[in-house]
Amino acid sequence: MSDDTADHELRISKIRDGTVIDHIRGGQALNVLAILGIDGSRGEEVSVGMNVPSDRLARKDVVKVEGRELSQGEVDVLSLIAPDATINIVREYEVEEKSRVERPEVVEDVLECPNAGCITAADEPVTTRFEVLEDGVRCAYCGAIVREDIAELIRE
Amino acid sequence: MSDDTADHELRISKIRDGTVIDHIRGGQALNVLAILGIDGSRGEEVSVGMNVPSDRLARKDVVKVEGRELSQGEVDVLSLIAPDATINIVREYEVEEKSRVERPEVVEDVLECPNAGCITAADEPVTTRFEVLEDGVRCAYCGAIVREDIAELIRE
Numbered sequence: 001m002s003d004d005t006a007d008h009e010l011r012i013s014k015i016r017d018g019t020v021i022d023h024i025r026g027g028q029a030l031n032v033l034a035i036l037g038i039d040g041s042r043g044e045e046v047s048v049g050m051n052v053p054s055d056r057l058a059r060k061d062v063v064k065v066e067g068r069e070l071s072q073g074e075v076d077v078l079s080l081i082a083p084d085a086t087i088n089i090v091r092e093y094e095v096e097e098k099s100r101v102e103r104p105e106v107v108e109d110v111l112e113c114p115n116a117g118c119i120t121a122a123d124e125p126v127t128t129r130f131e132v133l134e135d136g137v138r139c140a141y142c143g144a145i146v147r148e149d150i151a152e153l154i155r156e
Numbered sequence: 157m158s159d160d161t162a163d164h165e166l167r168i169s170k171i172r173d174g175t176v177i178d179h180i181r182g183g184q185a186l187n188v189l190a191i192l193g194i195d196g197s198r199g200e201e202v203s204v205g206m207n208v209p210s211d212r213l214a215r216k217d218v219v220k221v222e223g224r225e226l227s228q229g230e231v232d233v234l235s236l237i238a239p240d241a242t243i244n245i246v247r248e249y250e251v252e253e254k255s256r257v258e259r260p261e262v263v264e265d266v267l268e269c270p271n272a273g274c275i276t277a278a279d280e281p282v283t284t285r286f287e288v289l290e291d292g293v294r295c296a297y298c299g300a301i302v303r304e305d306i307a308e309l310i311r312e
Contacts, residue, residue, distance in 0.1 A: 046205075050203070
């Protein structure tokens, strides 16, 4: 990125090795960062565009992360809040892999059930398990369904 | 921004009317968004660069917000977490005003005192008031000093 912000265009420098997450649903970029545990405090070089006009989606978000490739587990969780996302793995400035996220049928040990009466919320050694619905997730233990704000269920 | 992320450079489209906050201390961009109440959910067009190499600072963050000019109150709070920041107001693609933030001597009604025993934390009609120190803030009522994580004191 140029140090001169009088430039009309903000150029974000080339990503050398890392991941570009594109076609994120507009307004979900900060949730994507939360899923990836990125807040900038560890010096991670990251760029984010929010609510950018897009051909495929009315508005999209884009996240570029330098020096990091996502694990399958991270991609699975991303798919819950960004079902249309594409993942581009960049190595030595070239896009090496391009894929769309796929929603898993089940996510285990990733989300916390919001139902305080659920057995997974008690102090028991039970791994959380959610079935992935078309428009949300359902706790396999208590049946609680969450359709919005799934990002808030992500375990710290 | 191009819809084709195979591009080596991510170009963020020109900002027409809005604000560019530059030279934010590296890793503080998400706190800047929090201060401005921006999470992308209202369709705000925003771009963020985190931990970008910079001449003036070792690493800096940059935030560009379309369609918004900051109030003096917002700039005052920004100055607490981003004392080196420059604020560029853009109108019709031109930088109309360029200024550096200045730290106020006092901030009122913006931060919450972290001391649970402070009178401002009780259910009393007292406006919070903090003196701004060189390296933090001090509650004018109970004397509590906060040097880090000032962003967490910002009232919702």
